[in-house]
Amino acid sequence: MEHSRVNIAVGIFVLLGLLAMGYLSVQLGRVSFLGGRGYVVTVDFPSVGGLKAGSNVEIAGVEIGRVEKIGLIDYQARVTLRVQAGVKLQEDSIASIKTKGLIGERYIRISPGGSEKIIGPNGKIREVEAPVDFEELLSKYIFGKI
Numbered sequence: 001m002e003h004s005r006v007n008i009a010v011g012i013f014v015l016l017g018l019l020a021m022g023y024l025s026v027q028l029g030r031v032s033f034l035g036g037r038g039y040v041v042t043v044d045f046p047s048v049g050g051l052k053a054g055s056n057v058e059i060a061g062v063e064i065g066r067v068e069k070i071g072l073i074d075y076q077a078r079v080t081l082r083v084q085a086g087v088k089l090q091e092d093s094i095a096s097i098k099t100k101g102l103i104g105e106r107y108i109r110i111s112p113g114g115s116e117k118i119i120g121p122n123g124k125i126r127e128v129e130a131p132v133d134f135e136e137l138l139s140k141y142i143f144g145k146i
Contacts, residue, residue, distance in 0.1 A: 037084070037085060038084045038085045039082070039121035040068065040080060040083075040122055041080075041089065041119055041123050041124065041125060042078055042079065042080050042123075042125070043079045043108070043128060044076045044077070044078050044124075044128065045076065045079060045097065045128050046077070047077060047130060047131060048070055048077040048079065048106075048131070049097060050131075051067060051097055051106040052106070053068065053069050055105065055108065056108070057083065057110065058107060058108070058109050058110070059087070059109070059111075059112060064087045065081050065082050065083040065084055065087070066082055067108065079108070081108065088118045089112070089118065089119045089123075089125065090113035090117065090118060090119070091117040091118065092113030092115040093111060093112055093113045093119070093127065094111040094113070094125075094128070094129060095109075095129070096108070096109050096111070097109075097130075110125070
């Protein structure tokens with residue numbers, strides 16, 4: 001009888017440990033189930049230059065969302081963003097792809113506009129700033145084409 005109580009206690013302890021590990025994995029991995037929270041906005045860039053799904057979306061250095069997916073539409077990169085529900089983007093906002101540090105990860109920075117109109121769910125940011133390609137700049141500098 002005593003032996004089965006110990007087995008049950010150990011089983012419950014292991015089950016609680018597995019549940020805790022699963023919860024931490026989801027939270028630290030920033031995985032969202034059932035579509036996540038917030039609303040979707042799309043942006044078309046001529047090139048995404050190293051941007052990946054899961055990258056940050058920021059305004060004034062504050063994370064407001066994530067890159068949900070990247071696809072190709074009419075020879076342009078269509079980036080789908082999931083923005084937090086409380087953040088309102090003006091219709092004339094500008095999206096640009098930036099790099100954290102000199103060779104750091106890529107993220108999208110949104111510069112707010114001054115328009116009174118707000119981009120709704122499934123809307124589109126029309127103003128973009130193409131990413132700077134450091135390899136191209138360096139090769140132009142080295143070969144004297146600047």
